[in-house]
Amino acid sequence: MTVSADAPPDGRADPEATLDRLVELGAVEEAADGTLTTTPAFESDRRVYRNTYDYMGDDGVATTVADLFGVDREEAHRLLDAGEVTTEDVVAYLAIQSFAEESLGTAEHAMMAELLSRIGPDTPVPAGVDERDDDTYRAFLDEHPDAVVTVWRHDCSPCDLMKGDIDAILGVVPDDVAVAGVDGESVPEFRREFGVDAAPAVLCFRDGTLEATETGRKRPTELAALFDDVYGQTA
Template sequence: MSATHADPETALDTLISAGAVDEAADGTLTTTEEFEKVLAIYHDIYGAVSTEEFHQTVVDLFGVDPDSVEAHLEANGVDRTDVVAYLAAQSFLDIPVGQELLTHMASVLVQITPSSPVPDALPELDDDSSEAFLDSNPDAVITVWRRFCTPCDAMKEDLDEILESIPASVAVAGLDGEATDDFCRTFDVDSAPTVLCFRDGELQESASGRMSPDGVARLVDRVY
C-alpha cells in the first residue's frame, strides 16, 4: 500500500475504505465516530504539549532541520491540527501507508468538520473570535465542551436551567475544546466540561466536570 499513488482523491478513497470517513448519497463527507475517538486521543496529547515539544514531534516525523522547523511549518501552512490528523490517520489505518499519502489524508481530514459539541442554545466561539467576544462582553460565562464526553452530555440535559441561573447582563457562549487549543492553553483548560466565569474581561473562576444547575448558580453568585 505504501506504493499507492499519493493524491487527495486516493487519500479520500483510502479513508472511506478504512472506515475513517463516511460519504453520504449527496456527497457530504463526515468523519466517523470511530475515527473521532482516535482523533480525540491525539488531540489531547499534542494539543497540550509545549511549542518546543510540538516542534520536536515535527522534526521526528518529517526529518525537518530543528533550526528551521518553525519556518517550515509557516511556509507549508501546517499547524497542530494537521499533525494531529496525520498521526490519528496513521494510527487508525490497519495497513502501511506512505508519508506523502498520509499528508494528503491529513489535509482531507482537517477540511471535514465534525458536528460541534457546543449546544445550539449557545453562541459558538473559536480561537479567532473568543478574544473579540470577551472584549465586547467583559462579563461572560464560557463553557468548553467535547465530543464523546459523558459529563458534557449529562450537563447539556440541564442546560435550560443552568442558563436561567446566569444574570441577563452576563453573556454566555461555548467552545469546542478539541478545536480551540489557543483558548484552552491560555486559560489552563484540560478537561470538559469546564465553565469559565469572566468579570471585567478577566477570568475570575473556573470549574471542571459536570455541574448541576445549583452548582453553576453558586459559582455565578460568587463571581457576579
C-alpha cells in the same frame, strides 16, 4: 504539508479520491445532506496524539516534523512558523497512520492529513450556544467583558447530562451576560490561557477578568448560585 520526492510531480494526491479512501477506511462519514464528519473511532486515535502534542511545545513538534518529512530542525521550525505545517497537521498525520493500520502512500498520507485537519466530528457544544474556537474566543471576550464560557467534550457522560439541562442553565444566566461554548479538544490556546483541562467546565468572566471556574456536571440551581456570586443577584 511537505511531502518527499516519491510524491506525484505536483506533490499532491487527488483530494476527491483521498476523501473516498478516508470514507472506505472508516475515518470519515458523509451525511445525506453531504456534510462530512470524522467518525468516533478515528477521533479516539486523534485524541491520543492531540493530547500529546498540545503540551509538547514548539521544539517537540519541530522534531516530529523533521523526522516525518526528512528535513532538518531549522527547516522544520521554518515550516511551522510560516504555517505551512501546523500542529494539527502533525496530529492528523500520525492519527490516520495509526488508524489505517496499513501502509499509506506518501502523497496520499499527506493529503489525508490535510483533509482531516479541516474535517472534524459533530460539535459537542449544545445547540443554541454560540460556539467559539481558538481563532474567535478572544474577540468574543473583548466584545463581552461579562461572559460565561462553557467547555464541552465528546465521549463525556457529565457533558451529556449537562446538555439535558441546557435550557434551564441558559435561563439562569443574567440577561446582560453573554454565553459561548467551546469544544475542549479543539481549543488548546484557550485551555492554556485559562488553565482549564476538564469538561464540562463553566468559566465566568466579569469586567474582562476570569473570576470563577467550575468543572464537572453542575445543575441549574448550582450555576444560578455561582452566577449570583459573580455577577450579583439575577432576580
